[in-house]
Amino acid sequence: MERHLTAPGVRIRGLTVVYNTPSGELPAVSGVDLTLAPGTITGVVGESGSGKSTLALSMLNAVQPPGRISAGSVEIDGLGDVVRLRGEELRRTRGRKVGYVFQAAQNSLNPLKTIGAQLLDLGRSHDVGDLRALVRDARELLGRMGMDGARVLDSRQHELSGGMRQRVGIMFALVLDARVVVLDEPTTALDMITQATILRIIREVHDERALTTLVITHDVGAVAEVADDLAVMYGGRVVEHGPVAEVLGAPEHPYTRGLIRAIPRLSGDLGLARALPGRPPTLGTLPAAGCVFRERCESSLDLCRTAEPVPAARAGRTVACHLPGPHAVPVKRKEYA
Amino acid sequence: MITGTAITKTFRQRGGVLGHREVPALRGVDFAIERGGAVCFIGESGCGKTTLGRIIAGLETCDSGEIVIDGTPMSGLSPRRRRPYFRRVQMIHQDPYSALNPTRTIHQTLRAPLALRARQTGRPKPWIDARAEELLALVGIDPGYVLPRYPHQLSGGMRQRVVIARALTMDPEALVADEAVSMIDVSLRLGILALLRRLREQLGVGVLFITHDIATARYIGDESELYVLYRGQVVEHGPTETVINEPVHPYTQSLLSATPVLHGLERPGPDRIVPTEALDERHGDAGCLFARRCPLATERCERDRPVLGHDPAYPTTQRHACFHPRRRQVIPLAAGA
Numbered sequence A: 001m002e003r004h005l006t007a008p009g010v011r012i013r014g015l016t017v018v019y020n021t022p023s024g025e026l027p028a029v030s031g032v033d034l035t036l037a038p039g040t041i042t043g044v045v046g047e048s049g050s051g052k053s054t055l056a057l058s059m060l061n062a063v064q065p066p067g068r069i070s071a072g073s074v075e076i077d078g079l080g081d082v083v084r085l086r087g088e089e090l091r092r093t094r095g096r097k098v099g100y101v102f103q104a105a106q107n108s109l110n111p112l113k114t115i116g117a118q119l120l121d122l123g124r125s126h127d128v129g130d131l132r133a134l135v136r137d138a139r140e141l142l143g144r145m146g147m148d149g150a151r152v153l154d155s156r157q158h159e160l161s162g163g164m165r166q167r168v169g170i171m172f173a174l175v176l177d178a179r180v181v182v183l184d185e186p187t188t189a190l191d192m193i194t195q196a197t198i199l200r201i202i203r204e205v206h207d208e209r210a211l212t213t214l215v216i217t218h219d220v221g222a223v224a225e226v227a228d229d230l231a232v233m234y235g236g237r238v239v240e241h242g243p244v245a246e247v248l249g250a251p252e253h254p255y256t257r258g259l260i261r262a263i264p265r266l267s268g269d270l271g272l273a274r275a276l277p278g279r280p281p282t283l284g285t286l287p288a289a290g291c292v293f294r295e296r297c298e299s300s301l302d303l304c305r306t307a308e309p310v311p312a313a314r315a316g317r318t319v320a321c322h323l324p325g326p327h328a329v330p331v332k333r334k335e336y337a
Numbered sequence B: 001m002i003t004g005t006a007i008t009k010t011f012r013q014r015g016g017v018l019g020h021r022e023v024p025a026l027r028g029v030d031f032a033i034e035r036g037g038a039v040c041f042i043g044e045s046g047c048g049k050t051t052l053g054r055i056i057a058g059l060e061t062c063d064s065g066e067i068v069i070d071g072t073p074m075s076g077l078s079p080r081r082r083r084p085y086f087r088r089v090q091m092i093h094q095d096p097y098s099a100l101n102p103t104r105t106i107h108q109t110l111r112a113p114l115a116l117r118a119r120q121t122g123r124p125k126p127w128i129d130a131r132a133e134e135l136l137a138l139v140g141i142d143p144g145y146v147l148p149r150y151p152h153q154l155s156g157g158m159r160q161r162v163v164i165a166r167a168l169t170m171d172p173e174a175l176v177a178d179e180a181v182s183m184i185d186v187s188l189r190l191g192i193l194a195l196l197r198r199l200r201e202q203l204g205v206g207v208l209f210i211t212h213d214i215a216t217a218r219y220i221g222d223e224s225e226l227y228v229l230y231r232g233q234v235v236e237h238g239p240t241e242t243v244i245n246e247p248v249h250p251y252t253q254s255l256l257s258a259t260p261v262l263h264g265l266e267r268p269g270p271d272r273i274v275p276t277e278a279l280d281e282r283h284g285d286a287g288c289l290f291a292r293r294c295p296l297a298t299e300r301c302e303r304d305r306p307v308l309g310h311d312p313a314y315p316t317t318q319r320h321a322c323f324h325p326r327r328r329q330v331i332p333l334a335a336g337a
C-alpha cells in the first residue's frame, strides 16, 4: 500500500474546453469534475467525439487553437493547477511530471531520426543528467513490452509496425519517470494479444512506480481489466464514474448500459447484444438544454428535455441522470450469462 | 460457391543487413465459402489474413494452389478472363475513411459503378438512381440524407455502410470484410455485423470475415465457420461456436485468453493462459510453427510439423494442427455462475 502514499492525486474541477467553430465557440468538455485517486488507474470511455482526447490534452494544458480551456482547474499534487502553468514551467511539466501518449502517437515520431536519437533529445530537453541510464531504462521498458530494445532504438519510424510504434510511445511516456501518466487510445487498432501484453505492462509499471494513470479508449474492453475506476463520457460530460467492476456489473446511467450492451462478447446470449441506437453527437448537434443524452435515451423523462442532470453520488459512484436510482430496470445478469 | 485449395504465397522482403528474406504469408490454405455462408479468419497481425483476402478478391495472385469460383478454376484463365469472376467478390476494407473519395458525394460514388452495371445488364438510365436508393436503404441509411453528402460529413459507421452499399453495386456473390469493424466505434459494431448477417440471409451473399477480435465473429450469423490462422497455416477449423467454446489448439486458446474480461459481468475462464512471447516472424520454420510460444511444446513439437486434421485418440468436431490437443475453458464465464 506504500504507493498510495507517494502517488499524486489529480483533481479536475469545473473544466470547460471550447473550440472555435463557424457557429462560435462550442464546448467539447463542459464543467467536468473528475478526481483521480492517488495510485489508481482510471479508464475514460465513450464514443468518438465525446471529448476524451480534449480532456487528456487539458491534463497537460496542451489544448491547441482553435481550442482553449475557458474555465476550471486541473490540480495535481506537487504541481498545483496545471491550467495556470505557462512557458518554461509548463514545458518541463510535460513529459517529466506528466507523461503522455496522445492519440495517433504512432504517427508522431520524427521519421528522420532513430528512436534512440529522439530519446536523447528528450533527455537533453529535460536536463536529464545521466543519459546512459535513460537509454538503459528505455531498453528495459521496450524489452518488457516484448521487443528487442537495442534494435528498436536503432530503428526509424518506418521500420516499425503500428504496434511497435505504439509501444515506443508508451516507453516515451514512462521513461522520464513521470508520476502522472495519460494514455490516449494506447491499444486501438492493435490485435488482442498485443493489446493484452501492453495492458499488462501498463499495470505492472503503474504499480512499481506508484503512478496515477489515466487510460482513454472508446473500447470498454481495453480498460475493463486494467482500470480500477471507470469514467464514462458523453457529449463533453462525465455521466458516470465509479469502481470498474461496479460500473460494468450494474451500470446506473442509461448511456453506460447501452455502451456495455453493445460490446461484442465471447460468451452470453447473442440476441441481447445490440448496437447503441442513434449517432454520437458532434459539437454542433448537442442539445442546448436538458440532458445531452436524451435523444438516444430509452428511458428519458419530461424533465430531461429542460434540465441538465447534475452529477450526484449514489450506489457508490457518481451519476448524472434524472432517473431515480438504483435504476428501476437494472441490466439483468442473465443477459450476459 | 468459392473454394481455395492449397493456397500459398511467399513475399520477398528487403531485410537490411541480411539482404532479402522470404516471408511465407500463406502455407497451403484450404477453405470453402458457400452461397450465403460465412467463414471467419482470425489471427494476430502478420498471420496472413489480408493476403488471403486479397487473393480471394483477385487483388493478388497466389504462388501455388487454386481458387475456384462457381466451378471455374482461375488458374486456367488469362487475367482479362478472370476479371468478371473476381468482380463477384468485393472487398470491404478496414478504413472507411480512406475507402471513399473525399471529393465525391455519395451519389457520385455509387453512380459510377451502377452506370457500369446498367451497361453490362442492359438496364435503362433511371434504374441507376433507383438502385442507389435501394442499396442505401438496404444497408440501413436514409438515402435522402446521405446521397448529397460528402464522406467527411458522415460518421464512421455510416461511411462503412456506404462502402458496403458500393460493394453491393456489383451484385457480388461474396464480400471479403477485412477488419471491417475494427475502426468503427465499439458502440456501432454490432450494427454493421447485423447488416452483414442480413445480407447473407436476404441476398444470399457469402461473407469472408477477417478479424483479430474473435468475439465479433460470433455475430456474423448462423452456421459460420472459423479458421484460425497462424503464420500462414490454418491451425484450427470448425463451427465458430465450437472453436470458441471448446478450443483445442494452444494458439486459439491464447487468442481467446487475450480477450479482456469485463469484471463485474464476467470472470476469467478457469483455463485461461497467458501467451509467453510476442510473434516474431524470424522464428524458425522447423516443427510446429507455434512451438516457440507454446506452453505445451514437447520435443516432438520442435521436430515435426503437425498437419490440420483429427486426432483419433482425442475426437473433436473441429480439425486442428496440434500434437497435444486438449479442450480448455478459456473464455470468460458469467460473474455469478
Ligand SMILES: Nc1ncnc2c1ncn2[C@@H]1O[C@H](COP(=O)(O)OP(=O)(O)O)[C@@H](O)[C@H]1O
Pocket (backbone or CB within 6 Å): A019, A020, A021, A028, A046, A047, A048, A049, A050, A051, A052, A053, A054, A055, A065, A066, A067, A281, A282, A283
Ligand atoms: N481542433 C478542433 N477543432 C474543432 N473541433 C474539435 C477539434 N478537436 C476536437 N473537436 C471536437 O470536439 C469534440 C470532442 O473531440 P475529442 O476530444 O477528440 O473527442 P474523443 O477523443 O472522445 O473522440 C468533437 O466533437 C470534435 O469534433
Ligand SMILES: Nc1ncnc2c1ncn2[C@@H]1O[C@H](COP(=O)(O)OP(=O)(O)O)[C@@H](O)[C@H]1O
Pocket (backbone or CB within 6 Å): B011, B012, B013, B023, B024, B025, B043, B044, B045, B046, B047, B048, B049, B050, B051, B052, B281
Ligand atoms: N506486399 C507485401 N510485401 C512484402 N511482405 C508482405 C506484403 N504483404 C504482406 N506481407 C507480409 O506477409 C505477412 C502476412 O501479412 P498480412 O497478410 O498483411 O497479415 P495480416 O492481415 O494477418 O496482418 C506479414 O509478414 C507481412 O509482413
Ligand code: SF4
Pocket (backbone or CB within 6 Å): B249, B250, B251, B288, B289, B290, B291, B292, B294, B295, B296, B297, B298, B301, B306, B321, B322, B323, B324, B325
Ligand atoms: S503441436 Fe506442440 S507446440 Fe504446436 S501447438 Fe500443439 S503442443 Fe504447442
Ligand SMILES: [Mg+2]
Pocket (backbone or CB within 6 Å): A052, A053, A054, A103
Ligand atoms: Mg480521441
Ligand SMILES: [Mg+2]
Pocket (backbone or CB within 6 Å): B046, B049, B050, B051
Ligand atoms: Mg491485415
